[in-house]
Each structure stands twice: as C-alpha cells, then as structure tokens.
Amino acid sequence: MKLSRFGEKFTSRSGILSLMDDLGNALAEGDKIMMGGGNPAHIPEVDAIYQQELKRIVDDQALFTRLVGTYDPPQGEKEFVRELAAYLNRHFNWNLTERNIALTNGSQSAFFMLFNMFGGEYADGSVRRIQLPMAPEYIGYADAGLSHDFFSAAKPEIELLPHNQFKYHVDFHGFQIHDTTGAICVSRPTNPTGNVITDKELEKLRAQAYKHDIPLLLDNAYGLPFPNLIFTEATPVWDENIILNMSLSKLGLPATRTGITVAREEVIAAMSGINAITCLAPGTLGGLMTLELIRDDRIDSLCNNQIKPFYQQKAEAAVTYFEKIMGDTPYRVHKPEGAMFLWLWFEGLPISSQELYERLKQRGVVVVSGHHFFPGIDDSQWAHQHECLRVTYSRDQKTVEQGLDIIAQEVKAAFSAS
16 A cells, blocks of 8 residues: 555554554553553543533433534634633633634644644744643654654753652753744643643743744643643743643543634634544533533533642642552652652663563553653754653552552562563
C-alpha cells in the first residue's frame, strides 16, 4: 500500500499509539495492573451525579432529540457554549462571549488543530515550530504535527526537595523565542509530572508571547477552574493572546470526548471551520450532561468537594507508600502538585526506562516509559530522560500498592545487578 507523507507519518509507531495499544490489550487480557493510562477514577458520588443528569436528558424528549438526533453547529452545542462563557465571566471577569469558545472531539483534537495552525510551513515558505518551555511534556503532543521536527523544547531546572522529592522549573536562560517559533505551549498541571508552573513563571511566558506576537497555548485539561486537580497555589488566567484548552475527561467523562477551547474570536472561527471539514460538528453528550452543572455552579462543588480531594489523598498515600518500600535505593518523586500521576526518577538507573517498562510489563504492571515525554529535546545523551517512569495512582489503593511493590522490586534488582 502506497501512502502519502501524511499517511506514512500518522500510521507509523508513536508513543501515544503504543500507550493506547497497551491499555487496550491489557484491559482485554484482564490480569494486568494498569498504572500507565490517563483514565480517571470512577468516584461513586460523581458517577451518581452524571447518571442523574443523563436520566434527566433521556426522560425529556426535546433534550433526547438534541442528544442523539440533531447536529450541533461546528462550534459546538450552543447553549453549553453560552452558559460556559457566562460561568467564566461570573468567576473571573474575562469578558467572554459565546464567540470566544469552541468545542472539539476531545482536547487532543484541539491541539492537533492548533499546533498545525501555528506550526509547520507558512504561505511565505517559512517554517515554524511549537515551542515547549520545558520537557517533559504530554506524550500526546509529540506526534501531532503534520511534519517532522515540529517541536523545540528546553531542559528544565531541577530543584531538589526534602523527602526524596524534586520539582521542575522553566530555565529562562535556556528558553529563547526564535523567528521560527509559531506558538508557545505549556500544560498546567503537567501530564506526566504533576508539575504546576508558578504564577511568576506563567507571567514571564505571557510576556514573552506578547512581545513576539505569538499565542500562548495553555493546556488546562487537569487544571482550573475544572477539574481543579491542582494541589498548590495557582491563578486561572486568560487574555486574547492566550488560547486556553480545557476538557471534560478528568471530570470523569473521558468517553464523551469533549474538549473546550477559549480564545479570541478569529481563533474560534478558524477551529469551527476545521471542525466542519474534519467531523461536521463535535459531539453533544458532554455538553448536555454538564450544562446544568455549569449553569448553577454545581460544577465547583463537584470539583472542590469530590474530585480534587479524592486525587489529592491518593497522591499523598502513594508517595508515602513508595517512600516506605524504596528504602535506600536511589529514587526521587516529582512533587505531586496536580493531575493524577507520579513521576518517578531513578537517577543512575543501570537500564533504560524503556527496558524497565518491558520488565514491568512481563510482571503484569503497565506503566509508561519516561522517554516518550521529551518532544523537542535533541540531546540523546541526557540520561535524565531515560531514568523516569509515569505511574498513575487513580486505581484503588490495594492495586496501586501492588504495582508500586513490583516497581520497587524491579528497580532494586536493576541496581543490584549493576
């Protein structure tokens, strides 16, 4: 089968494809400890609210018809978009209208659009990249560009903290905007590390983006105002130079595939046009299921009283347990400031993180090798990117502890064998 360059690029092996394949295969086998994927936990109190909202829709013929029998506009479900603009204005005074918001079939789709709107080849023949202030960054970015060599990134500053923890910071000495930069992109909190860039760092990035007349893409899939999986101080921000991306996935609705983009009107109009061409319109389910929660602000209580405390407690429990079982074996954990992952760093690990991943998979534990999370870093000799693992703690505590036990055993065995 002969394929175009597009076909060859998007059918080749990628980190995100490997991850989703492993998740699907492991779930089918049914005997794996799943600590690799980003599936949110099933929180009974949260599920009950969604069941109630879905029942309300199904029992109302007009709402049911909107759900399954009517195309939305390419911008997305209009009432949800209107109420979300009102919600954001109510809480943050951002002066939005419904023309500032578009829905997509998941935030992954939104970033595919945005990356290729601002990165790649321009009409004048110039080529621009998407610039990441630091890596590690989200695995789903790495292969989203239509061309190769699509990202540039800087290594982070690493602050060593007590209790075997550490934190990444943007190295503003190493981070430079170039003529070839089409946009800056950062996630907050970051998947895979749980890092939350500080308000001060974010202000510096905003200033750099404004100075060079390029957009700042802010990935808020785990952040503020919802699902609010942030365990430290952080201020929600938006202006017309920021393209803010949110999602309903980590609210517990990943299968609805609902991404949300908040941006200046020209960006929203462009994304709506791409929606029309690629999928006609985004899906309706997520917007309708959360419409009333947005309208009456119940989404705040859902996040602050149910979702955030659930994950924060699980993060603290997982870190405490891992510290207990690792003993004197070299390890560090990125300070868990948000999201739903532990980022484990085994400095001096005698084997690569990919080999450690393979050994763990043989023992029935599925994690993600850290080397997938460094798009735009071209220093193959930098050992740090081959010494890390991403581990989710969203499973039940017994399963998490079983998985961490096996990780500790394999890491200790690797150090002992060297």
